[in-house]
Amino acid sequence: MIPNFSQAEENYIKNIYHLQQSTGFVTTNELSAALNTKPASVTDMLKKLKLKKLLNYEPYKEFQLNALGKKVALGIVRKHRLWEYFLVEKLQFGWDEVHEVAEELEHISSKKLIEQLDSFLNYPRFDPHGDPIPDSNGKMSVQQQLLLTELPLNRFSEVTSVGSQSTELLELLKHKNISIGTRLEVKRKFSFDQSTELELENKVRVNISEQLASVLFVKEL
Amino acid sequence: MIPNFSQAEENYIKNIYHLQQSTGFVTTNELSAALNTKPASVTDMLKKLKLKKLLNYEPYKEFQLNALGKKVALGIVRKHRLWEYFLVEKLQFGWDEVHEVAEELEHISSKKLIEQLDSFLNYPRFDPHGDPIPDSNGKMSVQQQLLLTELPLNRFSEVTSVGSQSTELLELLKHKNISIGTRLEVKRKFSFDQSTELELENKVRVNISEQLASVLFVKEL
DNA sequence: AATTTTTTTTAGGTTTGTCTAAATTTTATT
DNA sequence: AATAAAATTTAGACAAACCTAAAAAAAATT
Numbered sequence: 001m002i003p004n005f006s007q008a009e010e011n012y013i014k015n016i017y018h019l020q021q022s023t024g025f026v027t028t029n030e031l032s033a034a035l036n037t038k039p040a041s042v043t044d045m046l047k048k049l050k051l052k053k054l055l056n057y058e059p060y061k062e063f064q065l066n067a068l069g070k071k072v073a074l075g076i077v078r079k080h081r082l083w084e085y086f087l088v089e090k091l092q093f094g095w096d097e098v099h100e101v102a103e104e105l106e107h108i109s110s111k112k113l114i115e116q117l118d119s120f121l122n123y124p125r126f127d128p129h130g131d132p133i134p135d136s137n138g139k140m141s142v143q144q145q146l147l148l149t150e151l152p153l154n155r156f157s158e159v160t161s162v163g164s165q166s167t168e169l170l171e172l173l174k175h176k177n178i179s180i181g182t183r184l185e186v187k188r189k190f191s192f193d194q195s196t197e198l199e200l201e202n203k204v205r206v207n208i209s210e211q212l213a214s215v216l217f218v219k220e221l
Numbered sequence: 222m223i224p225n226f227s228q229a230e231e232n233y234i235k236n237i238y239h240l241q242q243s244t245g246f247v248t249t250n251e252l253s254a255a256l257n258t259k260p261a262s263v264t265d266m267l268k269k270l271k272l273k274k275l276l277n278y279e280p281y282k283e284f285q286l287n288a289l290g291k292k293v294a295l296g297i298v299r300k301h302r303l304w305e306y307f308l309v310e311k312l313q314f315g316w317d318e319v320h321e322v323a324e325e326l327e328h329i330s331s332k333k334l335i336e337q338l339d340s341f342l343n344y345p346r347f348d349p350h351g352d353p354i355p356d357s358n359g360k361m362s363v364q365q366q367l368l369l370t371e372l373p374l375n376r377f378s379e380v381t382s383v384g385s386q387s388t389e390l391l392e393l394l395k396h397k398n399i400s401i402g403t404r405l406e407v408k409r410k411f412s413f414d415q416s417t418e419l420e421l422e423n424k425v426r427v428n429i430s431e432q433l434a435s436v437l438f439v440k441e442l
Numbered sequence: 443a444a445t446t447t448t449t450t451t452t453a454g455g456t457t458t459g460t461c462t463a464a465a466t467t468t469t470a471t472t
Numbered sequence: 473a474a475t476a477a478a479a480t481t482t483a484g485a486c487a488a489a490c491c492t493a494a495a496a497a498a499a500a501t502t
Contacts, residue, residue: 006488006489008488008489008490027449027450028449028450028451029448029449029450037489037490037491038490038491038492039449039450039451040450040451040452040490040491040492040493041489041490041491042450043450043451043452044451044488044489044490045489048488048489059450059451059497060449060450060451060496060497060498087334087337090341091334091337091338091341092337093333093337097333100331101329101331101333101334104329104330104331105329108322108325108326108329109325110321110322110325112314112318112322113308113312113322116308116312116313116314117312120311120312227458227459229458229459229460248479248480249479249480249481250478250479250480258459258460258461259460259461259462260479260480260481261460261461261462261463261480261481261482261483262459262460262461263480264480264481264482265458265459265460265481266459269458269459280467280480280481281466281467281468281479281480281481
């Protein structure tokens with residue numbers, strides 16, 4: 001069984017994980033900047049994580065999480081994103097307010113807690129920022145969700161989720177003939193009001209407001 | 222504003238609070254036993270809590286939380302019990318499983334989190350063990366709820382809540398003519414099967430099983 | 443290739459919260 | 473009231489996680 005790790009250890013693991021997503025390797029300075037700690041402190045912790053067999057690390061070299069380290073990291077990411085989803089969906093937090101709180105909640109250790117939470121939330125696949133939530137085996141959807149506001153022009157895409165369940169929003173979406181699964185392309189953006197012209201699957205064009213575009217998640221096809 | 226306290230400090234505060242409920246005062250040894258730490262460590266922390274103006278403490282004397290200390294303690298108790306309620310009501314935990322997890326969750330610091338959670342849970346007044354949940358001002362219902370199994374003979378009492386929402390339970394309660402608000406007295410307990418004979422408000426007598434009695438909360442009148 | 447700059451590590455401290463062992467104070471017993 | 477026992481505090485250490493300052497290694501520049 002995987003042992004428990006301290007909050008500090010978990011923060012290092014999680015940050016290494018995120019940093020190594022780009023190039024596969026991380027440097028002491030990068031990590032120290034991400035964690036807001038001095039490089040000397042980072043070195044200390046790297047030795048400890050190596051000792052605990054989570055990290056490939058040799059002095060003065062770049063480092064990376066090994067298989068076990070990545071597994072642990074995915075568990076933390078899972079908790080973080082599930083809690084974010086919970087805060088937004090159930091406790092009426094805004095997307096922008098959840099990160100800090102989730103930073104604390106992600107360190108709660110109960111395995112049962114997180115499995116029951118996942119089930120209670122109905123196994124969401126993406127957090128409120130569109131990032132994929134690893135399942136209990138660490139698997140997650142590869143494709144990141146984008147906000148419609150971030151989608152470039154003329155890319156085929158599909159609506160994957162909406163950032164709120166309010167009846168007002170659902171009413172509007174019904175009117176515009178948009179629902180989960182609707183395929184669309186962004187054809188134009190009007191800078192005056194940031195409104196967006198979409199082309200739906202049936203070639204119909206609709207114009208949607210910035211407020212609406214900013215609560216629609218899509219994935220590119 | 223009240224500052225934040227470390228997890229260790231919070232655990233001391235909470236335990237002092239509970240211990241001083243009986244006699245109003247706590248001794249170093251009592252607290253050390255409750256916390257599973259050595260008396261010497263307790264002394265260290267007592268000095269710190271005194272310095273932080275939470276505690277009335279003089280060397281070699283019994284001690285107690287002052288007004289501020291009690292306020293802080295109630296905030297922790299509030300969080301603990303709200304989380305317990307959440308775990309049982311929303312995440313299908315059994316009463317017996319919640320304590321440990323709540324011990325961790327009670328240290329999450331976000332004020333907004335706990336207020337939103339309270340609202341999400343619909344401002345429950347008692348936790349799954351029948352203990353009252355302080356409101357955001359630290360006020361709580363004085364009367365503790367009891368399990369019907371704990372109620373002495375011939376005491377007027379009123380059903381306040383049921384420990385589960387299962388349809389099976391509700392079906393049985395309907396059959397027995399018992400609901401929230403029903404007034405009753407325990408008239409006899411049969412040691413063979415621990416079943417209980419109740420007298421309801423209309424003088425009707427019913428016999429209920431131990432399983433049923435152990436999910437009914439009552440308050441004495 | 444030599445030198446400078448940057449990065450990383452080492453060495454030695456600090457704080458928090460714990461411990462053990464010894465000293466002190468309080469309480470209980472004779 | 474004197475002594476023994478129990479409770480509490482003090483003194484000195486230790487681990488975790490951080491720090492600063494100096495040393496060492498690696499990378500960049502001349």
